[in-house]
Amino acid sequence: MSTVIKNGTIVTHDLTYKADIRVEGGKITEIGPNLSGDSELDATGAYVMPGGIDPHTHLEMPFMGTYSTDDFESGTRAALSGGTTMVIDFALPSPGQGLLDALKMWDNKSGRAHCDYSYHMAVTWWSQQVFDEMPEVVARGITSFKHFLAYKGALMVNDDELFSSFQRLRELGAIAMVHAENGDVVAELSARLLAEGNTGPEGHAYSRPTQVEGEATNRAIMIADMAGVPLYVVHTSCEESHEAIRRAKQAGKRVWGEPLIQHLTLDESEYFHPDWDHAARRVMSPPFRNKMHQDSLWNGLASGSLSVVATDHCAFSTDQKRYGLGDFTKIPNGTGGLEDRMPMLWTNGVRTGRITMNEFVAVTSTNVAKIFGMYPRKGAVAVGADADLVVWDPEKSKTITASTQQSAIDYNVFEGKEVTGLPRFVLSRGRVMVRDGAFDGHEGHGQFVARDANGPVSQALSAWKDLTAPRPVQRSGIPATGV
Ligand SMILES: NC(=O)NCCC(=O)O
Ligand SMILES: [Zn+2]
Numbered sequence: 177m178s179t180v181i182k183n184g185t186i187v188t189h190d191l192t193y194k195a196d197i198r199v200e201g202g203k204i205t206e207i208g209p210n211l212s213g214d215s216e217l218d219a220t221g222a223y224v225m226p227g228g229i230d231p232h233t234h235l236e237m238p239f240m241g242t243y244s245t246d247d248f249e250s251g252t253r254a255a256l257s258g259g260t261t262m263v264i265d266f267a268l269p270s271p272g273q274g275l276l277d278a279l280k281m282w283d284n285k286s287g288r289a290h291c292d293y294s295y296h297m298a299v300t301w302w303s304q305q306v307f308d309e310m311p312e313v314v315a316r317g318i319t320s321f322k323h324f325l326a327y328k329g330a331l332m333v334n335d336d337e338l339f340s341s342f343q344r345l346r347e348l349g350a351i352a353m354v355h356a357e358n359g360d361v362v363a364e365l366s367a368r369l370l371a372e373g374n375t376g377p378e379g380h381a382y383s384r385p386t387q388v389e390g391e392a393t394n395r396a397i398m399i400a401d402m403a404g405v406p407l408y409v410v411h412t413s414c415e416e417s418h419e420a421i422r423r424a425k426q427a428g429k430r431v432w433g434e435p436l437i438q439h440l441t442l443d444e445s446e447y448f449h450p451d452w453d454h455a456a457r458r459v460m461s462p463p464f465r466n467k468m469h470q471d472s473l474w475n476g477l478a479s480g481s482l483s484v485v486a487t488d489h490c491a492f493s494t495d496q497k498r499y500g501l502g503d504f505t506k507i508p509n510g511t512g513g514l515e516d517r518m519p520m521l522w523t524n525g526v527r528t529g530r531i532t533m534n535e536f537v538a539v540t541s542t543n544v545a546k547i548f549g550m551y552p553r554k555g556a557v558a559v560g561a562d563a564d565l566v567v568w569d570p571e572k573s574k575t576i577t578a579s580t581q582q583s584a585i586d587y588n589v590f591e592g593k594e595v596t597g598l599p600r601f602v603l604s605r606g607r608v609m610v611r612d613g614a615f616d617g618h619e620g621h622g623q624f625v626a627r628d629a630n631g632p633v634s635q636a637l638s639a640w641k642d643l644t645a646p647r648p649v650q651r652s653g654i655p656a657t658g659v
């Protein structure tokens with residue numbers, strides 16, 4: 177059975193052209209004019225793009241005494257409804273828990289996914305066991321490892337652990353990832369703010385100024401460079417962090433930055449809202465920033481110093497947020513966004529001229545696939561690629577509201593925002609999951625995607641580090657050892 181997407185304009189990260197696409201057996205089998213097939217999807221007036229890939233989600237994640245509410249079922253339903261056809265979630269061992277044990281837990285949850293998925297592994301503690309289990313994790317196609325420099329006393333690792341882990345990742349050809357906020361400083365500032373009576377959600381923003389992010393980003397970049405491993409900085413929210421990434425890139429270091437759609441489009445005024453629930457629902461780390469920082473992030477996407485737009489989807493209900501009434505440090509950190517990332521980025525990025533359509537495809541899909549070792553199977557409109565495709569109607573509009581969303585939580589941080597640019601059809605390995613805007617998915621359709629280690633960037637960096645590694649100077653006439 178073949179499906180043909182007809183009369184659309186294909187938009188990839190580097191090309192825009194008119195052609196039809198034939199899909200068969202879950203793959204793209206032909207691209208060209210005047211194709212026909214067993215069934216047809218009309219893409220007249222629409223763009224046909226690689227489905228979005230969100231490289232940063234936390235579905236049913238144990239965190240801050242609870243579990244994030246969206247699981248692999250509701251989370252991937254939300255993803256597909258917004259044009260995202262793959263997510264990479266974080267397998268998160270509790271400190272003391274083995275990596276392989278955590279993977280089993282994530283495998284038990286992900287069977288309900290509607291779309292394809294992969295995992296990053298989190299390194300939340302360091303030991304011989306973690307060191308020994310890393311090769312098996314990489315062999316299973318989980319080739320990126322996240323480290324938290326924040327969340328002191330919970331998930332945070334120290335610099336010696338970070339350096340040990342980064343060196344191991346270099347040996348394995350894996351990618352290092354970092355949540356870059358200085359957890360020691362955040363803990364001190366939080367204690368002081370609480371003691372001074374700053375107990376509300378705005379205290380969360382006060383406790384995490386941009387300096388804590390800039391410092392930690394710079395530190396992680398330098399440690400990664402000394403270890404010789406490529407580094408991916410998650411949720412880059414401010415100029416200080418972006419500046420560190422920009423500077424590192426200019427100096428030839430291998431680093432990528434990932435702004436979130438929330439940081440691009442929402443600002444810190446949310447935390448000063450008179451309604452406690454409104455403010456607490458927006459508590460995430462790092463917090464939202466001001467317009468200057470937002471401009472920096474947009475400019476980074478346009479110039480290429482920032483590479484990906486993600487969501488960090490980690491959705492907690494209002495009741496869960498209320499764990500933090502009277503103490504902002506107990507508000508579960510995280511916001512949703514999976515259904516809204518693509519329409520919000522299109523509306524605020526492409527329609528305003530901040531980024532091009534091709535840049536949109538790059539930062540929502542292709543760059544993710546390249547960085548994380550699954551290109552061109554994912555992130556491409558090419559013969560042989562998985563038929564993860566979105567037929568994007570640039571004129572279709574809606575107002576975002578929790579009452580019609582797929583996410584299981586009771587609010588939406590983008591409530592009331594008008595978006596123009598929405599999926600008409602979304603295909604996951606050829607199966608139509610969204611039809612004329614209506615969800616028509618299938619629980620359990622999603623498959624795990626094993627990713628490659630030792631990508632071109634890892635190879636190049638390793639070769640350069642080997643070439644420039646310290647070597648003893650060979651001197652004649654002087655004994656090599658003392659007498
Ligand atoms: N970002 C956030 O506030 N929650 C999710 C966990 C993380 O990525 O730090
Ligand atoms: Zn994080």
Ligand SMILES: [Zn+2]
Binds near residue numbers: 233410488490
């Ligand atoms: Zn996260």
